[in-house]
Amino acid sequence: MNDVHRRLNAKMVNFGGWDMPVEYSGIVAEHMATRTAAGLFDVSHMGEIEVRGGRALDLVQRVTCNDASKLAVGQAHYSGLMNERGTFVDDLLVHKISDTHYFLCVNASNQDQDFEHIRAHNRAGAQIENAGERYSQLAIQGPKALGILQRFTTAPLDSIHYYHFVFGQVDGADCLIARTGYTGEDGFEIYFAPEHSEKLWSALLDAGSEQGMLPCGLGARNTLRLEASMCLYGHEIDETTTPWEAGLGWICKPGKGEFLGRDILVRQKEAGVDRALVGFEMQDRLIARDACAVSIAGRPAGRVTSGSPAPFLKKNIGMAYVPAASKAPGTEISIGIRANDAPARIVPMPFYKRAKV
Amino acid sequence: MYPSDYRYTKEHEWIKVTGETGTIGITDYAQHELGDVVFVEMPALGTKITSGQVFGTVESVKAVSEIFAPVSGEVTEANAALTSTPETVNNDPHGAGWLIKVKLANPAEVSGLMDAAAYQAFVSEKETSA
Numbered sequence: 001m002n003d004v005h006r007r008l009n010a011k012m013v014n015f016g017g018w019d020m021p022v023e024y025s026g027i028v029a030e031h032m033a034t035r036t037a038a039g040l041f042d043v044s045h046m047g048e049i050e051v052r053g054g055r056a057l058d059l060v061q062r063v064t065c066n067d068a069s070k071l072a073v074g075q076a077h078y079s080g081l082m083n084e085r086g087t088f089v090d091d092l093l094v095h096k097i098s099d100t101h102y103f104l105c106v107n108a109s110n111q112d113q114d115f116e117h118i119r120a121h122n123r124a125g126a127q128i129e130n131a132g133e134r135y136s137q138l139a140i141q142g143p144k145a146l147g148i149l150q151r152f153t154t155a156p157l158d159s160i161h162y163y164h165f166v167f168g169q170v171d172g173a174d175c176l177i178a179r180t181g182y183t184g185e186d187g188f189e190i191y192f193a194p195e196h197s198e199k200l201w202s203a204l205l206d207a208g209s210e211q212g213m214l215p216c217g218l219g220a221r222n223t224l225r226l227e228a229s230m231c232l233y234g235h236e237i238d239e240t241t242t243p244w245e246a247g248l249g250w251i252c253k254p255g256k257g258e259f260l261g262r263d264i265l266v267r268q269k270e271a272g273v274d275r276a277l278v279g280f281e282m283q284d285r286l287i288a289r290d291a292c293a294v295s296i297a298g299r300p301a302g303r304v305t306s307g308s309p310a311p312f313l314k315k316n317i318g319m320a321y322v323p324a325a326s327k328a329p330g331t332e333i334s335i336g337i338r339a340n341d342a343p344a345r346i347v348p349m350p351f352y353k354r355a356k357v
Numbered sequence: 358m359y360p361s362d363y364r365y366t367k368e369h370e371w372i373k374v375t376g377e378t379g380t381i382g383i384t385d386y387a388q389h390e391l392g393d394v395v396f397v398e399m400p401a402l403g404t405k406i407t408s409g410q411v412f413g414t415v416e417s418v419k420a421v422s423e424i425f426a427p428v429s430g431e432v433t434e435a436n437a438a439l440t441s442t443p444e445t446v447n448n449d450p451h452g453a454g455w456l457i458k459v460k461l462a463n464p465a466e467v468s469g470l471m472d473a474a475a476y477q478a479f480v481s482e483k484e485t486s487a
Contacts, residue, residue: 011392027418028393219392219419287396287416309395309418338414 001042001136001197008215016109018045021217030220031311034183035354037212038142040204041221043189044197047111047132049104055124060094060102063118065243065265067256071096076163076178079251080243081106081114086261086268088237088246090114093180095165103176105137105191107233121260136194140204140213141187141224143354148208149188153177157188171196171203182221184228184352226317227310229279229350235290235305236277236319244268245321247277247349275302276327279349282316282335286342293336294320301326304335310351317351318344358385358477360451364467365476368425371451374467379428382455383415383446386480391417394446399435399457406430406459408466413456415446428466430459 002019005012010021021042023030033039051059060068066079076095080088090110095103106114115130122128140149150157155168155177165178173196181187192200205215222232231237236246242265243252254266282288288307295301307318322333329348334341363371369387373380388394398414406412406426413424435457439445446454461467471479 011390022419023392026393223418285396287421289421309416311393311418 001044001201004198004201005042005215010215010217013218015045015218018108020045021215023217023219024215027217027219027223028311030214030216031223033212033214034142034185034216034220034224035312036143037214038140038144038148038187038208039183039214039216039220039224040201040208041139041141041216042136042197042201043139043221044136044194045108046137047106047108047114047130048135048191049106049111049115049118050129050131051102051104051118052127052129053100053125055126056100056102058124059118059122059126059128060104061256062124062259063121064092064094065253065259065261066094066251067253068094068096068102069256073098074164074166076165076180077251080237080248081117082259082261083117083239084260084264085239086242086264087239088233088241088243089117089239091231091233091237093178095176095178103191105189108132110233134193135191136197137189137191138197138200138204139181139183139187139189140208141181141183141185142213143186144208144211144213145185145187148204148211148213149177149190151207152203162186171200173200182228182230183224184230184350185224185354222306223308223311226306226308226319227312227350227352229319229352231277232306242268242273245273245275245277273324275321276324277305277319278322278327278346279317279319279351280333280335280344281347281351282318283343283345285316286335286337286340287316288318288320288335288337288342288344292318294322295334295336295341296322296326296331301333307335313352315351319349322346359473361473363451364427364470364472365479366425366427366470367479369480370425370427372427372467372470374461374464377461377464378433379430379459379461379467380455381427381457381459383424383450384476384480385450386483387422388447388450388454391415391420391422393418394443397436397439397443397446397456399439400432402432402435404432405462406432415456424456426459427470428459429462431462432457433460434458
């Protein structure tokens with residue numbers, strides 16, 4: 001795929017060992033195309049791990065914090081891969097293919113350690129496959145994504161509910177077609193054998209460009225997910241953060257039974273968290289960036305986890321950890337940007353929510 | 358591509374000298390590497406800048422880039438239009454996207470900078486190795 005991206009004049013960057021496109025026509029244009037028409041993302045770097053066998057569910061339940069027993073066949077959910085401390089080894093999507101087969105989509109740079117972690121906790125004897133090499137992935141996102149993708153498949157895309165998936169052919173290639181995404185838009189993520197990559201990419205791009213679709217790189221992927229207030233591993237979540245702190249209580253289900261870190265998470269929920277992830281908007285023209293210091297009333301209060309201009313909202317936004325007592329929307333905070341203490345205000349998340357059709 | 362009457366730095370700034378005044382901007386190569394420029398922070402009028410030292414910041418959606426002074430001098434004008442249309446740095450980096458004008462402290466410094474041919478060779482080398 002590298003040659004394909006370079007022919008489109010993509011700026012490439014080494015991302016966790018993968019040569020990835022950062023941008024093609026420009027982050028702003030790509031971001032806006034995804035919000036108003038469609039964007040096509042090559043996300044083949046994402047990792048896949050498959051868990052099979054009669055004990056597959058037991059293992060998925062043991063290592064993740066969401067309740068996979070609630071998934072129907074053909075349904076997916078967002079979850080956290082937990083360690084014994086109740087913090088994130090990774091975040092992931094769990095797809096239930098059958099009662100004895102779960103398909104996990106994990107972060108590229110964490111794939112091998114995720115696999116080792118799951119294997120180390122596989123007391124039940126499930127079969128685990130580190131399957132990243134067997135899959136490529138494209139994401140087609142935006143209000144026109146469904147119409148563009150539908151031209152290449154007989155799968156009835158409109159009848160796939162959000163966070164559900166089907167198996168079907170796209171332009172003749174066998175695919176797992178999931179109505180999921182990381183942009184805040186409607187859209188699909190399709191998984192298939194790597195030999196189909198170039199053909200599918202080119203076919204979708206040709207068909208989509210007539211409708212304003214643009215190829216998008218990691219730059220727009222980041223600004224889109226930030227506007228939609230989605231977490232990025234290594235920024236909002238990592239091995240020091242718990243789901244409660246990260247505002248991800250909706251994926252943490254201690255009531256489901258034993259899992260890694262459950263006792264600590266139950267205690268933290270009872271005691272309350274010390275810090276909380278919040279969203280903020282800059283009040284002047286300065287742009288907060290990752291790792292900028294946050295202060296409240298002159299006292300050090302935390303750090304920015306992600307900060308950027310938001311191309312669609314046309315504001316400078318970010319996420320940061322602050323003391324839980326100071327997390328209320330409206331709270332005035334300061335962001336250390338070069339020599340400035342720049343004013344910002346805590347706002348409710350998500351920053352951006354698409355209008356439901 | 359690179360105007361022949363400008364001089365260039367290895368940090369990808371340009372300077373055009375007219376009499377005692379130097380107009381300073383960032384090169385087409387620099388704007389392309391940065392991507393969509395969304396904010397330009399420039400020194401106040403009267404600020405003394407020093408050759409090789411940071412005098413301002415250009416921010417794109419994805420990155421912050423410090424701007425280094427190609428020469429020493431005193432800031433006599435900043436491009437106020439960039440406050441409302443920073444994207445001019447992308448659209449016309451060698452023209453309307455200029456950043457500041459300075460009164461040169463030592464005009465001889467200019468001859469130590471790269472000419473257009475040398476700068477073109479410098480960036481071609483970077484593009485090949487990238």
